[in-house]
Amino acid sequence: MVSEVITAPSFATAADGAEHFFGTRLSSVSVTPGRASLPGAPHRERGASVILSVKQVHGTDALVLDSPVEQGQVFDGGWDALVTDQPGVMVTVRTADCVPVLLHDPVRRVVAAIHAGWRGAVAGIVPKTVALLVSRFGATVKDMRMAIGPSAGPCCYEVDEPVLTRLRDVFPEWHSVVSPVNPQKARLDLRAFVRRQALADGLDAERIATVNACTICQPDLFFSYRREGVVKATMVSGIALVPSR
């Protein structure tokens, strides 16, 4: 039987105080961008009281949720990271080729969901969100855990010169995440780039889990803008702090 969602068991389980999932096209998780809604049954049973998704704009700004979130509450704006220390609030991102990144500090009890396409990744959305967890919530980089979800993989994700130029500008070791196809094109390993950024920030390599699944070449499991050429649908991935008893 194929599972509806993918989890990284080494990343976060209820025993660690959080639950998480990476969506597939088989997943029944539904969200209304910009409005906190009631999560589906499995997440409700595990203690999530609301599920939140917002409009994504390929930027680097984070929406910080540090007070209780009510069902139906409206969030008018665009953000590509959602951060919360509120138990029961499931923060989610929607992706189809971009990288969903989940963060958890089990000691400080704060979580984040990040939408990282090449633009956001090059602009530093992951390091910025890590820094926000530290500055705003008192999280510790050494305690932090990260899970990097299914996305366009190094097997398929071809990018051209404008993308490569931006990457070279911000990442001196760009060679390590790129393999040339021809003088104008290369395949980019976006997940490896995000992982390298996290390591450079001081996250422990053993606390970074990567789901090595490619959205482009696994059509039975994932939606892909690249493969399908149109915006058909997206996968929802999320994380929530489980309320402590």
Ligand SMILES: [Zn+2]
């Ligand atoms: Zn692939």
